[in-house]
Amino acid sequence: MSNFDFNNNSHRRYNPLTKSWVLCSPHRTQRPWQGQQEGPDMEQRPQYDPKCYLCPGNQRASGESNPNYHDTFRFPNDFAAVKADQPELEANDDDLIKVEGVRGECHVICFSPRHDLTLAEMPVQDIRKVVDIWTDSYLEMKKKDFINHVQIFENKGAAMGCSNPHPHGQMWCTERIPEEPSKELLSLQDYKKKHNGKCLLCDYAQRELADPERKRTVFENDTFLVIVPFWATWPFEVMVLPKTHIGSLPDMDDKQKTDLADAVRRVTCRYDNLFKTSFPYSMGIHQKPLNGEYDFAHLHLHYYPPLLRSATVRKFLVGFEMLGEPQRDLTPEQAAARLRELSEVHYKSQQA
Amino acid sequence: MSNFDFNNNSHRRYNPLTKSWVLCSPHRTQRPWQGQQEGPDMEQRPQYDPKCYLCPGNQRASGESNPNYHDTFRFPNDFAAVKADQPELEANDDDLIKVEGVRGECHVICFSPRHDLTLAEMPVQDIRKVVDIWTDSYLEMKKKDFINHVQIFENKGAAMGCSNPHPHGQMWCTERIPEEPSKELLSLQDYKKKHNGKCLLCDYAQRELADPERKRTVFENDTFLVIVPFWATWPFEVMVLPKTHIGSLPDMDDKQKTDLADAVRRVTCRYDNLFKTSFPYSMGIHQKPLNGEYDFAHLHLHYYPPLLRSATVRKFLVGFEMLGEPQRDLTPEQAAARLRELSEVHYKSQQA
Numbered sequence A, B: 001m002s003n004f005d006f007n008n009n010s011h012r013r014y015n016p017l018t019k020s021w022v023l024c025s026p027h028r029t030q031r032p033w034q035g036q037q038e039g040p041d042m043e044q045r046p047q048y049d050p051k052c053y054l055c056p057g058n059q060r061a062s063g064e065s066n067p068n069y070h071d072t073f074r075f076p077n078d079f080a081a082v083k084a085d086q087p088e089l090e091a092n093d094d095d096l097i098k099v100e101g102v103r104g105e106c107h108v109i110c111f112s113p114r115h116d117l118t119l120a121e122m123p124v125q126d127i128r129k130v131v132d133i134w135t136d137s138y139l140e141m142k143k144k145d146f147i148n149h150v151q152i153f154e155n156k157g158a159a160m161g162c163s164n165p166h167p168h169g170q171m172w173c174t175e176r177i178p179e180e181p182s183k184e185l186l187s188l189q190d191y192k193k194k195h196n197g198k199c200l201l202c203d204y205a206q207r208e209l210a211d212p213e214r215k216r217t218v219f220e221n222d223t224f225l226v227i228v229p230f231w232a233t234w235p236f237e238v239m240v241l242p243k244t245h246i247g248s249l250p251d252m253d254d255k256q257k258t259d260l261a262d263a264v265r266r267v268t269c270r271y272d273n274l275f276k277t278s279f280p281y282s283m284g285i286h287q288k289p290l291n292g293e294y295d296f297a298h299l300h301l302h303y304y305p306p307l308l309r310s311a312t313v314r315k316f317l318v319g320f321e322m323l324g325e326p327q328r329d330l331t332p333e334q335a336a337a338r339l340r341e342l343s344e345v346h347y348k349s350q351q352a
């Protein structure tokens, strides 16, 4: 090829899952930062906080009290974005003003009774219980005929709009398949058609495994490959990708579920160790919709973390990113190298 | 229709410009907020700040000094995301690892020599000079054969990643048409084909003008309609839309350019008056690419402001929004009603 230098020259990378581009400007990492700083996470939290509405035994906004749960705990979101019970809206056929009704359910899932923990500090066997409640919840929703899609996610940290540090995630279950998974499913389907039945994400996993330098791999276990995808947008974005074709959480056997718990622990622990802070992110699980033929769906987790250079300096996806296209500074390969060299022992327990 | 209540029932609205959906959950505005608060803008700024690298006469990171400019001033960004001079990258044909080189130029445009002002507080005749430098810069870039697209934008406020309060915007000029305008152009082109040569945005402007309640109109002048689009994502998002078909800034006559300055002043002034704070936003201008046949392009400005309920409480587009689909609480019609009733005299000058 030419003398193009991927560590210095601007280029854009294509995201085949969403069929969109990301601008990469690697030389821009030298830019000084005089803008907004995030509050670093200095807080020492108690194991139990009497004012936390997620702690065992405490009362929630609805007036109900949490049970004295020992592992995980799920309850309906008191401020649900979608509800099961609302009138039908007839589909309208208008190219300018187009609207659909959306029924559904929103749930909150506590990962642990301990107010002071995060997934990064929890042992694999406890995270395995989180994988189990995710799996059971998915199966439970499958029984409801007005729900077609389960979006499991976690907002961690104030920088990601999280208003309670108690370890928890959410599950928004909807009648319609939301925009992002629906774009991805279309790409997976198109790829399958074009490539004689092959799976985009299986093929991509094989490509990363076949790379002699393993440039974008952070780590792997028997079931999962953890990589900074070639087309990553957020500075330290990673994808947790099964190496073989797994469609949804319930499609995994016992060992694979424990491997997922292992991958979650190792990603989040490395994240915390990167800037020695509780690392903010949004994480989400993409998998098979509940009804219909989606054999091309391939389970995976996206981690979208905003921090760029330290516990207090984040990447803003604004201006050009909103109006033009997403832009990143360090390359995915540089990000993977940074994450690869970090310890899988949490910095807090190292200090102890 | 049914007894579906758009002010209470969850629904999703289709954005025909980007061909994507937004979830609207109007009952969710009652949700209490215990999360991160933005720092309100209490700062009193001097007219000239000797430490500001954008003020007249001061030195920049490059070592160069700004002229003693009196109106507007443009200079090349010292930390440009794209550069004119880099090796060519041959196009690769790979469905998984796809990449393109991107040459270009990045510029910074100061709106005023006054460090203490923002567009919201500037008189129309001074904003008109900003419209003129935008127009001239677009025409200047048209002469460079390696630039096909000019993305003019403004990041205002620390919440939008802006690191210097001196009134300024940017212009990123690239070889490739970025993702967002390229999606929009495709939609405009498809609409034109499907609707016998008509323009999506001309038709949409007519639809809003024909609405007897003018539910989504904030205000208008002879040339521009200012609306909260039916498919708005951000709480108080607005679009500044020419009522007739105008492709780009240079296609406007003198009166139309002044009308654009008028629209910019009135939007930003209403924004500041909403929560009596310097209102953060990202603004961007979409218009015709520089080369090629784009007669279907229709000039418009997007304003994406994050504040939701007060000077300190913003909407976070995280979690479900990143992994599922954008979600909003108040309806576009409610947002338009709020913006409509505000004064066009800036709250600071009312106090004086």
Ligand SMILES: O=P(O)(O)O[C@H]1O[C@H](CO)[C@@H](O)[C@H](O)[C@H]1O
Pocket: A035, A315, A316, A317, A318, A319, A320, A321, A327, B155, B160, B161, B162, B163
């Ligand atoms: O160029 P600035 O103002 O330093 O930087 C700001 O705007 C850029 C373009 O929208 C973004 O890429 C940066 O993340 C943001 O902090």
Ligand SMILES: O=P(O)(O)O[C@H]1O[C@H](CO)[C@@H](O)[C@H](O)[C@H]1O
Pocket: A155, A160, A161, A162, A163, B035, B315, B316, B317, B318, B319, B320, B321, B327
């Ligand atoms: O439901 P929460 O945690 O109160 O709210 C958070 O997550 C939601 C789902 O990602 C977002 O819509 C909110 O903007 C965010 O603050």
